Amino acid sequence: MTSFRSTNSLLFFSFILVLWLSWPASGNSSTATSAPEDYIACLLDNSHPDHPISPAIFTPDNSSFTSVLRAYIRNNRFNTSATRKPFLIVTALHVSHIQASIVCARRHNMQMKIRSGGHDYEGVSYVAEVPFFILDMFNLRTIDIDIEKETAWVQTGATLGEVYYRIAEKSKVHGYPAGVCPTVGVGGHISGAGYGNLMRKYGLTVDNIEDATMVDVNGRLLDRKAMGEDLFWAISGGGGSSFGVVLSYKIKLVRVPEKVTVFRVTRSPEQNASYIGSRWQQVADKIDRDLFIRFIMDVVNNTQTGKKTARATFHGLFLGDADRLFSVLNTSFPELALKRSEVNETSWVQSVLFWTNYPIGTSEEVLLSRTPPVNSLKRKSDYVKKPISKEGLEWIWDRMAELEAPLALTFNPYGGRMAEIRSTAKPFPHRAGNLAKIQYAVNWDEQGTEAANYYIGLTRKLHMYMTRFVSANPREAFYNYKDLDLGINHNGRESYYEGRTYGIKYFVGNFNRLVEIKTRVDPDNFFRNEQSIPTLPHKK
Incomplete structure (x- = not known):
């Protein structure tokens, strides 16, 4: 694997400086002022002699254009014949391609969209209402791990799954506190704050970064020292694409036990689902920080009555063995009534697969896959500051049953290390005082605007129903769940x-x-x- 440390040394500074002397800036406008061919000519004119940009340029005339565009569209709402397409895709192979893309876009007043994994829920990294091009980062995905220093440099085109796999190659007792979906791109995940099932132990993803490299609006390649603490703070949870093109992050690896314990159990109304859900809210943010339990509310068809019935799912990761897990649960959350047959002891990297719904024992190489199942979807978010009563949960389940859609509410517990960090330490402000974050989720396979409007409308209605249970003034939301x-x-x-x-x-x-x-x-x-x-x- 090629070392990425060499690019962090800013070896390209002299090249940038020479070019920058002749690069004029343009003002902001919502529409392009030059033809696409003029922009392409500019890219070629500013191509680094040792790293030509032409292999990275894809126009609609290129036979691979459509496959390159679709490869990182993760929401089929934005993969239709009516969706505006970019006039160009630059699949950057070298930092100079990023620099040329910025400088030429400024010169010709072109709208640039920056895409890493394509998982942003509203497609803002690859869709626009005005003429635009995509700067796609997927080729820039080097991962350089230093186990002795417990750090790694990760380029933003890498996926979380690739990061986890490369860590596991080096160590059985290291991990990284990031998301549970392995195909998510590093760039958007970290720059928007990021979180996962290690956050109660180690904090958010951005609470575990030490440095970054980015290309700014002037085409300069900067590290943390060169960009300054303000800009480093901003791209550590405030969204990197508002401030520049982040090329890499230096992450801090964390210690995990060789043996962790995972479980995923469901509880029905007959098993006191609403009572267990209400008790979860009393303890989930206060329980031993080695334990992360996600609570999911949805409705399913009752096979006996044919009617919609409530279902509560509790999805857990415990950083320790089963004996200690049961000791914690018996003391703090006995209402879950977890059984030995419902838990599995495994390695941390295998727990990642379990949380992605792979059976334990699946080859870890699946983490290297960059092609998840894709359908149409809508997501929203909320923050819970006070526990919702048992009666409140039952009322919510009743409303979900009325909506007649495959909607789910996922409650992610807060507390622990994440809540101990000041709300101003990173742009992400939702720390102490929040019991849990909710994700609203609906997926559908039907095609067309009518189906999309129907499912999105149901999600909005459920969001409206939840108003009295969540934060207000403002009604807070999570930036990585674009809405x-x-x-x-x-x-x-x-x-x-x-x-x-x-x-x-x-x-x-x-x-x-x-x-x-x-x-x-x-x-x-x-x-x-x-x-x-x-x-x-x-x-x-």
Whole structure:
């Protein structure tokens, strides 16, 4: 594996400086001012002599264009004949390709979308209402692990599964506190804060990074020292695509036991599902921080009555063996009534597979797959600050049954190490005071706008029903769960005010600092999308 440390030494600075002397900047506009062929010519003119950009350029005339575009579309809502397509895809193979893409886009006033894994729920990394091109990072996925120092440099085109696999190659007692979906791209996951089932023990994904490299609006390759602490703070949970193109993160590996314990159990109304769910809320954020238990609410068909019935699923990871898990549960959460037959002891990397619904014992090489099943979907989020009563949970299940859709509410417990960190330490503000985060999820296979409107409408209705149970003023949301219902930025004269609509929900009191940093490092708002951080209005 090629070492990535060499690129962190900023060896390209002299090349950048020579080019930058002749690179004019352009102001912000919502539409392109040059023809695509002019942009392509600019890319070729600014190609590094040792790393030509032409192999990375895909136009609609290229036979591979459609397959490259679709390879990282993770939501079929945005894979239709009516969806606007990019006029170009640059599949960067070298940092100079990123630099040329930025400089030429500024010169020709082109809208750039930055894509790593393509899992952003609203497709903002590969869809736009105006002419645009995609800077795709999937080729830049080197992972360079130093077990002795317990760190790794990871390029943002890598997936979480690739990171986990490479860690497991080196060590049985190291892991990384990131997401449970292995096909998620590192770039979006980390830059938007990231979390996983290790967060109660070790904090968020961004609580475990030490450095980063990025290309800024001026085409400069910067590390943490060169970019400064403000900008490093902003790309550590505030969304990297608002501030530049993040090339890599230096992550801190964490210690895990050789043996962990996992379980996934369901409880029905006859098994006191609502009571167990209410008790979960009393203990999940306070229980031993080695234990992470996710609580999922959905409804299923009762095979006996044919009617919809409530189902509670409890999905757990415990950093220890089964004996100690039962000791913790018997003391803190006996209501779950977990049985020995319902748990499995395994390695940490195998627990990743279990959480992805693979059977324990599956070859770990599946973590290297970058092609998950894809369907149409809608996601929303909320924060729970006070426990919902047993009666409240039953009322929610009744509303879910009425909606007649495969909706699920996933409650992720907070507390532990994550809640001990100051809300201003990273842009992610939702720490102490939050019991759990909720993800609303619905997937469907039907094609067409009518089906999409139907399922999205049901999700919005459930979100409305939940109003009295969740945070208010603002009603908080998780930035990595992009939701355009919270507001869309058209990046025009009203950009700041449009951005504030969703920005306060995602970032609460940290929004103003993000805007100040954005205004300073990207005053012309080049790095923009439908929910990017805006600049201050007097800087427009």
